[in-house]
Amino acid sequence: MNIQLRDITSDNFMEYVLLKSTAAxxxxxxxxxxxxxxxxxxxxxxxxxxxxxxxYYEGTMVGFTMYGFDQKQKFYFITRLMIDFxxxxxxxxxxxxxxxxEHVEKFPCxxxxxxxxxxxxxxxxxxxxxxxxxxxxxxxxGEPLYCLRFEKQ
Numbered sequence: 001m002n003i004q005l006r007d008i009t010s011d012n013f014m015e016y017v018l019l020k021s022t023a024a025x026x027x028x029x030x031x032x033x034x035x036x037x038x039x040x041x042x043x044x045x046x047x048x049x050x051x052x053x054x055x056y057y058e059g060t061m062v063g064f065t066m067y068g069f070d071q072k073q074k075f076y077f078i079t080r081l082m083i084d085f086x087x088x089x090x091x092x093x094x095x096x097x098x099x100x101x102e103h104v105e106k107f108p109c110x111x112x113x114x115x116x117x118x119x120x121x122x123x124x125x126x127x128x129x130x131x132x133x134x135x136x137x138x139x140x141x142g143e144p145l146y147c148l149r150f151e152k153q
Contacts, residue, residue, distance in 0.1 A: 009046055010046050010047045013042070013043065013046045013047070034080060034081075034082045034117075035080060037064050037082065040052055040064065040066050040079075040080050043066075044066060049068045049069070050066050050067070050068045050079065051066065051067055051068060052064065052065070052066045052080075053065050053066070053067075055083070055092065055096045057087070057092055057095075060087075061084075062083060062084055062086075062087040062090075062092045063081070063082050063083035063084055063087065063092055063093070063096060064080065064081075064082045065078065065080055065081050065082070065096060065100065066078075066079050066080035067079060067080075067100070069107075069109070074108055074109055074110065074111075075109060075110065075111040075112065075113060076104050076109055076111075076112045076113070077112070077113045077114065078097075078100065078112065078113070078114040079114075079115075081093060081096065081097065081114075081123075083096075093126055094126055094129070094130070097126065097127075097130055098130070100112075101130070101148070105150055109150065110149060110150050111147050111148065111149050111150070112132075112147070112148045112150075113135075113145060113146065113147050113148075114127060114132065114145075114146050115138075115139045115141075115143035115144060115145050115146065116143055116144070116146075117143060118142070118143065118144060124144075127146050127148075128146075130148065131148050132146040132147060132148045133146060133147060133148075133149075134146055135147050
């Protein structure tokens with residue numbers, strides 16, 4: 001029996017996270033509108049271009065975000081924004097996005113992209129209220145692609 005032990009990398013990450021111990025076991029990778037936080041942290045570990053940050057309000061963790069910078073094309077991509085269900089509807093998602101936008105505007109970046117599950121109307125409303133526009137494109141996962149463009153000299 002030729003058994004090998006290999007590192008978990010970006011090449012085998014999805015195969016790894018889709019393993020399950022029984023046929024009946026639920027996959028805990030994705031919630032209704034977002035990947036689980038455990039999945040996101042694991043992904044950031046094997047794909048270091050993704051940065052994960054906890055969102056705090058007055059010392060309490062209220063959510064999570066994950067984003068990355070495309071060095072070649074000079075844009076950011078927000079791949080996760082999640083607010084804990086106890087804290088939804090209080091504006092934390094919007095304020096976290098405003099903080100993120102304020103941060104990335106300081107860098108040589110002209111665009112920020114994001115996507116979301118098509119049925120997530122709350123995400124669509126949030127992103128469009130901040131100036132994101134649908135590009136007409138979709139991600140490999142079939143999610144609509146939205147972009148926020150900065151006016152920079």
